[in-house]
Amino acid sequence: MAKAALLLILSVLPGLALAQAPKADLACKATGTDFVFDCTIRLSRGGKPLEGAQVTVGADMPSMPMAHNVKPVKAQAAHAPGEYRAKLDLEMLGVWAVKLRLAGPVRDQLILHYEFDSKGATPAKR
Amino acid sequence: MSDLAQNTLDGLFLGSSYALLALGFTLIFGVLRRVNLSFGPAVMFGCYAATWVNLNFGAGLVLLALVTILGSILAGAYVERLCFAPHRGGSAIAAMVASFALWMQFEELASIVLPRHLYDFPPLHGGAPLAFGAMTLRIESLVMLFAALLMCALLWWILYRTRFGVAVRAVIDQPQAAQLAGINVPRVFMLTFALASAIGGLAGFLIAASHEQVTPMLGMWSTMKGLLAMMLGGLGSLPGAVLGGLALGLLEAHSQWFFGPQNRDLIAYALIFILLAARVPWMTTRSAS
Amino acid sequence: MDDYAIGVLTNIGLISFLALSAYLLLITGEMSFGQQAFFGVGAYAGGMLTAMYGWSLPLAALCAMALGALAQFLVGLPTLRLRGLYFAMATLAAAEMARILFELFHFQRQLEGEPVGPDGSQGFRGIRWVFEHGVEPLEYLGMVYALLALALVAFLLVERSRLGATLRGVGEDAELAASLGVNVTRVKLGVAAAAGALAALGGVLYAHHNTYIEPRNFDIMLGVHSLAYALIGGLGTALGPLLGVVLDIGALEGSRVFQGYRMIVFGGLVALLLIWRPRGLLDERAVQWLRRRFS
Numbered sequence: 001m002a003k004a005a006l007l008l009i010l011s012v013l014p015g016l017a018l019a020q021a022p023k024a025d026l027a028c029k030a031t032g033t034d035f036v037f038d039c040t041i042r043l044s045r046g047g048k049p050l051e052g053a054q055v056t057v058g059a060d061m062p063s064m065p066m067a068h069n070v071k072p073v074k075a076q077a078a079h080a081p082g083e084y085r086a087k088l089d090l091e092m093l094g095v096w097a098v099k100l101r102l103a104g105p106v107r108d109q110l111i112l113h114y115e116f117d118s119k120g121a122t123p124a125k126r
Numbered sequence: 127m128s129d130l131a132q133n134t135l136d137g138l139f140l141g142s143s144y145a146l147l148a149l150g151f152t153l154i155f156g157v158l159r160r161v162n163l164s165f166g167p168a169v170m171f172g173c174y175a176a177t178w179v180n181l182n183f184g185a186g187l188v189l190l191a192l193v194t195i196l197g198s199i200l201a202g203a204y205v206e207r208l209c210f211a212p213h214r215g216g217s218a219i220a221a222m223v224a225s226f227a228l229w230m231q232f233e234e235l236a237s238i239v240l241p242r243h244l245y246d247f248p249p250l251h252g253g254a255p256l257a258f259g260a261m262t263l264r265i266e267s268l269v270m271l272f273a274a275l276l277m278c279a280l281l282w283w284i285l286y287r288t289r290f291g292v293a294v295r296a297v298i299d300q301p302q303a304a305q306l307a308g309i310n311v312p313r314v315f316m317l318t319f320a321l322a323s324a325i326g327g328l329a330g331f332l333i334a335a336s337h338e339q340v341t342p343m344l345g346m347w348s349t350m351k352g353l354l355a356m357m358l359g360g361l362g363s364l365p366g367a368v369l370g371g372l373a374l375g376l377l378e379a380h381s382q383w384f385f386g387p388q389n390r391d392l393i394a395y396a397l398i399f400i401l402l403a404a405r406v407p408w409m410t411t412r413s414a415s
Numbered sequence: 416m417d418d419y420a421i422g423v424l425t426n427i428g429l430i431s432f433l434a435l436s437a438y439l440l441l442i443t444g445e446m447s448f449g450q451q452a453f454f455g456v457g458a459y460a461g462g463m464l465t466a467m468y469g470w471s472l473p474l475a476a477l478c479a480m481a482l483g484a485l486a487q488f489l490v491g492l493p494t495l496r497l498r499g500l501y502f503a504m505a506t507l508a509a510a511e512m513a514r515i516l517f518e519l520f521h522f523q524r525q526l527e528g529e530p531v532g533p534d535g536s537q538g539f540r541g542i543r544w545v546f547e548h549g550v551e552p553l554e555y556l557g558m559v560y561a562l563l564a565l566a567l568v569a570f571l572l573v574e575r576s577r578l579g580a581t582l583r584g585v586g587e588d589a590e591l592a593a594s595l596g597v598n599v600t601r602v603k604l605g606v607a608a609a610a611g612a613l614a615a616l617g618g619v620l621y622a623h624h625n626t627y628i629e630p631r632n633f634d635i636m637l638g639v640h641s642l643a644y645a646l647i648g649g650l651g652t653a654l655g656p657l658l659g660v661v662l663d664i665g666a667l668e669g670s671r672v673f674q675g676y677r678m679i680v681f682g683g684l685v686a687l688l689l690i691w692r693p694r695g696l697l698d699e700r701a702v703q704w705l706r707r708r709f710s
Contacts, residue, residue, distance in 0.1 A: 220693035227685035234678035403493035
């Protein structure tokens, strides 16, 4: 009885179980315009593509966390399942902490570090 | 044992670039009694000007050095007019905060004009380092050390053998008396700023050329090293600036060898903190409000 | 209100804690370039407690504040006798040491197959307390401002009290205050602890708002900025630092007109403003004038 109650409570509590935490990766291409990038985001959860999420993409420069606020854009669902497209307008090149805010089936926030140069973005590891 | 010698040598070379930066910083602090947070950024402005010239026209080293120095002087004049001249009789903190504001301007300007993270800078010497037994000597380092020594000698000559130098020293030691004696203090400030910026520009050029690259971090880095070296050697003391710079270089070279680059910085900061906390006399006697 | 506006407003609130922390020290005559370190201490401590050990945010925040207070107290003990630029340099050195220590700090726990915790320069991901407890961005914003309001009330009460007069007295002329019987050391240490707690509170709130922190977040730029906000906004009242924060982040961030040139415009404006008002906008004289006008 107590175990059932516990399970009931646990199932109701939102956002449990880190094993269900979504994962993401980013592929960006430079467009013709300065500092504007065309980005494709791939979301997955528990090994399967995460569909139907509302993704808002923002970015921050690590060394000035609250200054270079890039206006967040809503990503559009792309053709492949779990893929979303967004145009990122950064104010300069360099290492950015891309912030993915997820709503919909899963509420979460993911931070990915990428180095943006004149061609596109590569994952940044320090 | 030869490691120790090599590190000492490397430390001296590194230290001579710090000494130059510290000299510029100290000149401004000694004469104006103000901290100029835009000192490093002005140096960066000069280096970026030279980089821009190099990218668009390609130029010889001498020309690039001149561009760097002139760029730094120009940037320094801008800072002096906007941040220090208006607050001359007034608040030191206001001047400092204004210089911080201009630092932000320089950083953004640099990233707008030259947006990449890293730019090549032509080397001082394209060839191989010299070898002395078990030790290696980079030509760039020798040039740097030589330039630092030359600059010190030049500065000494200016301060002790010219009328301008007499005026500067008078303002450093007895600002009110100097004013009463008829010295044109505002002009001394302006020219000192130009001189300090020129020294900084030379330092910047040598640093950029010996690292063969320029990054936007140069501004903050130069200010930090200049400040640290100036602190180590005793605030406002010109010989102290040189010694402080050399000491910082030696400390960094040896720390890096034994403990790696992160710990190197940790040790330098720890040392400064401990020395300040212990209020060692040469570091804490000058009035610095 | 859209997410972006909520984000900007939250950031204003968070940095205000840091600016207030710098302001508190400035009142007593000490200029600190290092408050960002205590911001970081709060962020890491609070984040670790909630993400790695499942503590609730309020409890973690209290603990973080205590740690921040302790840290600033310990840094203050050997350094508060230093004056002016020397104290500033000591705080700068301490803050940079803290940042480097954050870069060397690796401490993770395996939670459900994933490592959670600070990972040196890779940062500290997954501070997901707000998601695990269904806190909406607007609710979080409300929480931040409620706490900020509490802090402001405390400040305004102190400023009108004898304690406030004592603090400003110490700031104006410490020797005079000492000759009047004030234990200057005790006052400064108390203020240091309070400033550390305030910065740490901002830090823990920042960590949970951002869900991710890394050592680079807590570098010199953050500290010098918060000091500048206090000095630009004016030292006459606790609303001064807030004004400084709002001017930078709020006005210029809100108007995207200056896209890419924001720093250049803001920097120039600040330099000009300081020529006109060297002691900041809401300096002591302005506050006196306002009080007389509206009393």
